[in-house]
Each structure stands twice: as C-alpha cells, then as structure tokens.
Amino acid sequence: MSAPLDDLDTLVGRIPDGAKVALPPDYSGCAMAAVRTLIKRGVRDLHLVGVPSVGFQGDMLIGAGCVATLETAAVTIGEYGLAPRFTAAIKAGAIRMIDGTCPAIHAGLQAAEKGIPYMPVRGIVGSDLLEQRDDWIVGADPFGGEDGPLVLVKAITPDITLIHAPLADRHGNAWIGVRREMMVMAHAAKTTLVTFEKLYDGDLLANAEMAAGTIPALYIGALAEAENGAWPVGLFGAYPADDAHLRMYIEMAGTDDGFQTYLDDYVLDRKAAE
C-alpha cells in the first residue's frame, strides 16, 4: 500500500527519457540531489513544467542537455541574476520553449487534478503569449455574462512530479506545509517522486496538525531520503539558499566551459554536500 523507499539512483531511475516532469520553483521544495543524480545518469528529452516558474534545477538540467521542452511562466534564480544556461539555450534555439503565465499553469494542473479537459482563466487576452499557444483557446461565458472573453487552458498532466519535502514517513506520506502548489502537482501528475529531508517517526496523517500539510501516500510512487537534498537552493522552514554557491554557479555557468567545470566538480564527481 505504501510507496517504496528507494535510494536516490533507484528513485531517479523511475524517470524515463522523454518524461513530462513537473518541478516547483526555488522557494518551494526542489529535489536538487535527485536532479544531480538524474544529470549524472544522462537523462534526455525531458519536458519540464515549471510550476509556475523554475529556477536552479531547470537551468542545470537545460545546461546538461537533458531538456527538449520547457513549459513555464518564468526561469529565475531569484536575486542572483538571469539563468545563464536557459538564456544560452534560448539564444541557440536548443530547447522548445512554451511560455506561459503563472495562473494558467496552475489552472492547467488543477484541470488535470479534477479530470476535466480544461479550466477557464481570466486575463491573458491581448498578451502575445496567447498567439504561441495551441493549448489555450479564447472562449465565451456560456451563461452570457458580460465580462467578456475567457482563456480556456488545456489540462496539464505531468508524467511525474518531482519534489523535495522536509518530512516523510514510513507509510509513504510527505509533509509540505503551506507549499500546496506541490499538492496540486501531486494530484495532477500520474505519479509523484519525493525526496525528503528527514524521516518522520510516526504517521503524518494520524497527527491532525501535520496531516493538514501532507501529501497522502496515495499519490506518491516512491520516496528517497536525501539530507540537505534541496542544496544549494533553500528549503522552506529548514535552511536558506547557499548564497555563495549560487553566485559561483551564475558566474561559472555564464560560459559553456565554466558550466562543464561546474558539472564536473559538483554533479558528476559529486563534490556536492550530499
């Protein structure tokens, strides 16, 4: 009944080439240790969905050549500057880019969560984004309301949601607190893979306070323990971002060679704090 407790290699082994993978932004729960393991394995042709934006993990996966398509409202490594590998990939036309806007990405996932083909969204009309999307259609209010056109956003069903949670238990439940975009991502995806910081000794669902912020095992395909697993990005309530490291990354990843050195140092040779 409960999901298997994997090691990291086994966990990321569940992500096939070409998978559509939903990732949270840097301020949510990023499974960085899993992403490094995935890069090391040499995964290819991923379709990343940034919910609603993607940061460091997206930039690294793009830089390492793992990504065919990127669907997101933004790529941002916070205050540290533009995402260097993403920027380079766009210039080179190396990835297919599907530009969105935050609420439409949330809406697409919520449509998948509810098993409906689309979700109406306000705004957007008049944005050039609309012209790029064949999965957004302009529609009218069927009740004849006078509030004008709506954008009908097609459901987004990721093959896999990949996240890092502060806590998980032996029953396969994962605690995410108020970061409920990860709850919607888990509901919407075919399955969810979770790395977690610490094992919670007990049943998260049996504790009324913890349960309120818990993704039930029902949605989770497998889990792996990964202490400091969001590093160098921060983890809400646990640790802040590794400022110096991220600045160094931005610097190194500014060139192809620099990024390759970064990969050699921190991903392929695993000098990371894992």
Place this chain on the structure above:
Amino acid sequence: MSAPLDDLDTLVGRIPDGAKVALPPDYSGCAMAAVRTLIKRGVRDLHLVGVPSVGFQGDMLIGAGCVATLETAAVTIGEYGLAPRFTAAIKAGAIRMIDGTCPAIHAGLQAAEKGIPYMPVRGIVGSDLLEQRDDWIVGADPFGGEDGPLVLVKAITPDITLIHAPLADRHGNAWIGVRREMMVMAHAAKTTLVTFEKLYDGDLLANAEMAAGTIPALYIGALAEAENGAWPVGLFGAYPADDAHLRMYIEMAGTDDGFQTYLDDYVLDRKAAE
C-alpha cells in the same frame, strides 16, 4: 487589519435576512451555537448552500422558518435518520429546493474562488438533476477531445460562509486542519464568519505546522468564541456528536409541535450546553 472579535449576538447580527449562507456538513465544522443565536434572532429568507451536504443546522433553520431556498447535494443527519423538518418542508412546498451533486457544489465554489464564471464538471449528463438547473449547461470540450459532453457549473458566490473552527488566534486566523472544504468556502464567499472552540495563544500563521491548516484572517469578517460551539454535532478532533441528543431531536422534530418544544427548550430558552 484583523477581524473583530465579536460576541455571538454581534457575529450573527452580520447575517442579514435573505443572505446566501454557505454551511459545511455535520462532519466538518458546524457553527451550531451561532445557528441557535440566529434562529433566536428570527432571521428570514436565507438561501442556504450545503457544501456539499447539510445536516442538523440546515434542518433546524428550515424548521424554524428561516430558510427560503436550500441548495445542496443532500440533507442528512448521519445515521440518525431522515432530516425531519427538511422532509416536512419539501412535502409542504415550504422551501425552494435546488438539488445538486457534491462535486458540482465544490466546483461552483471553486469557480467563485478563482473568479471565473463557471467550472466544467464530469459526469451528471443523464441525471434528472440537470433538467432542474438553469445554472448548469451542457458544453463540449473546446479542444475537441472525444470524451463527450461536460457540465458547465455556474460559480456559487455565498454572501457569507459560516463555520466553527477548533482554534482561532487574536490576528483573526482560524485553524481547520484537513477540513479544507471550509478553506474553499472562505475563499469563495464575500466574507466568512467564524465561531471557534478555543483561542490559540500566538499566531497560527507563524507556526509552520498550524499554518498549513489555517484560513488566513484576510478572508474572515469577524469571529466569536463559542466553547462547545458545534454541539450537539461533533467537532473533528475535539468531541463526538451528542448521540442521545440527536436521537431525541429526530424524535421531537418529527412533528410540528415537537419541534416547537425543542426550539423552546434548547434554542429560545437556551437550555443548551452553551
């Protein structure tokens, strides 16, 4: 910034005659003490929305003549039997009944939460419910999917959501744990009135574990302390239903006179445990 802390009379004074009031089912957080106070005040012409069903509080409000319209997927007092005053009111044609189905009620509130005029819902087609509803329209998948018709459910925007929470704090936040139908109700309604069991000494939002199950003050118009405020219905995590009392109610409310005696004894004269 935070909502006022009222006494019960002041709190229910915020519910005008004719208001569209969303209520949770008996297994969620029922503001029974507030409902008794409301009946005592003699509120009239309410449009109740049971999210998705309504129990004891709906039956009492109907019996006391406070309800013009009832919109719900069901009226049920759990194992205790059919809701006697609801049943009598239907037979007498005393209330306007809008029969729904649970996911459509949730969908209507979620549409209001998202500020969209409607939400598509699966199923329903072929149910006689559909013929009764001018706020449900059958529509097609705009993306041409072959999964057939959808029911487009018009947004439901309650004037007021009225609930009872186990905890609230001085900042006006209310803790509801996993009973998140009340979160959607609070987001969807113009304002939310909360009675609560106990004052939480601190800021619910500053505690990561509590925050995950907390309705932010942002959505809450006013609060009032009401110990044992869900009685005789139970409150999740706090106390069970008062079995003997509910059986007695079903018995007494089986006749007009019996119900009037019940009101005299437990509502108008406040013999209740409040």
Place this chain on the structure above:
Amino acid sequence: MTPNRQGEFQPEELLISTIADMLDGLGHVAVGASSPIPGGAALLARARSGGSLRVSMLGSEHHNAFTNGGTELFDCAAQGRIDAFFLGGGQIDGAANINLVGIGDYPQTKVRFPGSFGSAYLYFLVPRVILFREEHTPRVLVPKVDFISAPGTSEPDVYRPGGPYALVTGRCVFTFDKARKGFSLASVHPGHTVDEVAENTGFDFDVSESVDETKPPDAATLALIRGRVADEIAETYPAFATRVFGDNASVA
C-alpha cells in the same frame, strides 16, 4: 432481513463477506457516509490483501487519507485513483438507475430522500460501483425510478469509465450487464429462493437455469470479520458494531 442459518453467521456477516469478494485484487476502495456494511467489506478485503488494498472511508479518522477537504474524493475518482465505490438508492430500477431524491413528482415529492450526494458523478467515474441496499422489496427495486439521481448507463459519447458492477441486497446478488443494460441474478443468499427474489423485485432480470447460493463466509473469514474488521469498523460505526458483533467489538 429474512431467516438465515442461525448460529452459523449473521446476515450482516454474509453481506460483508460477499461484497469483500468483489473487492479482492483492487488497489483503492472508497466508502461513502452511512455505509457500515460496505465499510466492513472494504476493511475485510483490506485485511486479507496483505497491505495492497487502500481503503478511504468517509467519516473515519483512521481510514481516511484525504487532506484536501470534501473535493478530494471526487477529484481522486476523476484521476482514476479509485477502483470501487458503493451507492445505494431509495429506488433502484432494472436499468440500474438510482433515485436518492424522492418518490412522486419533483420537487414536491411525497417521500423525500436525503439527496443525490456525489452519485451523479462517482457512478460515471469509478470503474466498479457496487449498488447496495439491504431492503429488497418492490418498493425499492422498481421498474422505473421516479427521479434519476444517476443513470445506470449512458450514451456512447459520454465519458464514462465507471458504472454499476453488481447490486447486493438482503436476499441476493445481481450482476449488471452493460451491453444488455440489465441485471442478472448471480446468487441467492442462504435461506432465500429465486421465487422469493422474483416476487420482491419490481424490475425484470435475467435468471440462468441454476442459480448458485451466495457463498457463505468460511471459518477464517468469519474470524477475521469478528476480530479485526469488527474492531476497525467500530471506530466509525460504533452502534452498528455493538449491534452486530456485541461487546466484543471495541474501538481499537
């Protein structure tokens, strides 16, 4: 409920065992409110699944893994994550239409039932919907329901991975044939007869030449029901547990 082999098992135990047999091998069974017998069946199937069956029981705090409020059961069903569910009906007809609204002309029905709950949705989306109604009389099992809360079958263009699988009553088990849009008598409970079933059923149904007797629970099943299942069901349905299993069933 009518007579049974006294001393061997109670009617509720037969029903729990019979329904549980329909759940073996599934991954996730959800149970709605006010459903002690289906709940018991789900817990029995879970007890013998070796941990592979998940049970989500409305109203239970122990057997409820949902953390997204009232909408999650429905979303979960739409995601294809629920394999079986139970529905009842104030009226059920031969086309497996169910009526949870009332008898007579809507809306001012002569008899009013609680309402349709989630039936108009779950009946479409859950692959194996088991109809359960203990009362087996012509008043319940009617030729045509007065109000269709949820239809038994749909036009081919309607998205409907789900639908009726069987109808279990206090007298017998019917299975549902989607192609023919009708019920077949699958087995008659011990102590009951085909004629009695026919007499008490308001709709037409198929009967094969020899109708089996519903398989009684064996000793191991009975032990499981009276032990673990009785304990577990008592959490959500204490009154039911005390009535059927006596004082031995205590909240675990």
Place this chain on the structure above:
Amino acid sequence: MTPNRQGEFQPEELLISTIADMLDGLGHVAVGASSPIPGGAALLARARSGGSLRVSMLGSEHHNAFTNGGTELFDCAAQGRIDAFFLGGGQIDGAANINLVGIGDYPQTKVRFPGSFGSAYLYFLVPRVILFREEHTPRVLVPKVDFISAPGTSEPDVYRPGGPYALVTGRCVFTFDKARKGFSLASVHPGHTVDEVAENTGFDFDVSESVDETKPPDAATLALIRGRVADEIAETYPAFATRVFGDNASVA
C-alpha cells in the same frame, strides 16, 4: 541611479517613500518576487497605516498570509481582495504594455528575460498596478515592446478591473491615463530634469507646463524607513538591506 542630494536620503529611500504614498489608504498590497523597493514601500505604507494595511510579500515568511500554495495570490486577486501590485518589465512602452520575455523575434530572442510570471493575469485584475523599473533608459522605455507579456489596456469587452496606475523609475514618476492610453510625467526626482527624462524615454508622454519635483521623504518618513522598514525588509532581502541601510538593518 543618477545623482541625488547627498547626505539627505538615498535614491532607494526616495523610491520607497514615493511608492508608499501611492499605497496609503489601501487594504491589501501584494508584492511579487525580487522586489525589494516595492516591498519596502509596502512595508512603509503598512507601518503608517495604523494596522489597516495588509501586505503579502512573496518570499517572505513573516509577511505572507497565504496558505493555499502558489495559486492563492492569483485567486485572491480575482476575488477582488488585492488592491495594489507591482510589475516591472525588460521593456515598457508608451501604451503601458510590458515585455518580460525578450528582445528580438520570439522565440529565439537575442536577449531573453526570465518570463511573464503572473503579469498576463494580475495586470488585468489588480486595480492599482504600479510599474516599477529603476533603469530609465531608451533601452527599457521603448516606443513599442517586442513582445507583449501583458497589455497596458484592453478592448471594452475584456473583463479588466485592473491596470496600470503609475510608472516609477529612477528618474521620475509617470501616471497613466486609461482614456488616452498614455503616460503623463507627474514628477521628476530631485537632481533630475524633464529634458533628461525626455532624452532617456523611448516613448512619447504628456508633460504639463510645470512638472513638480518628486516629494522627498520627510524626517519622520526617513526615520521609519531606516528603522522599522529596514528591519522588516531585511528578512526577505538581506543583501538589499545591508547595501542600502548598512549594518543597522538587522533581521528583527
């Protein structure tokens, strides 16, 4: 940023004070990611609101009342519960269209910005959207953006309770006239001139005969900024707080 009256206040303090003046009297201001100056302005307005202004700041744990994940800010705006928000732009044009995507032909733009975030939505739904971009050059303030992430105005049939209220840069304040669909120069920051603004702005804008100087923060405002606001903003933007306010600004 160009010169200012040294020793009196810093450019960031002027901007915080100027933006805060646009927020007084509102009920709820939300601040997006990577927005230390708008964040500081919101916190200043809150500090002098006597508790009536609520601030929701993305990335802050202290000033964030949302408990429904990433979607709540957008839902909350659609519910009419957010009065003001801030947007920037890699390019902003004279019709208040903003471009957060890139320069050149989409998708293979010569310069790529992070992306549109929630602009294509919040710009429609939040009544008072304040455009803020410190860099005031013809490269940023262009005649026509290369890509419209979010349009400044909409056709009459589009539901749009929200839209641009003002554009604040390192040199001046523009207000936006919805009827005319264009900006007017409202004030020029101390140390800057109308000619300099015209020279550095790629789009046409209205200028009245006498343009005011942007009102500098008074002593009480400066004290509040350097005290409470500096402390509060340091939680979310420690690097910014240290740079502008020095070591006095510590996480409260």
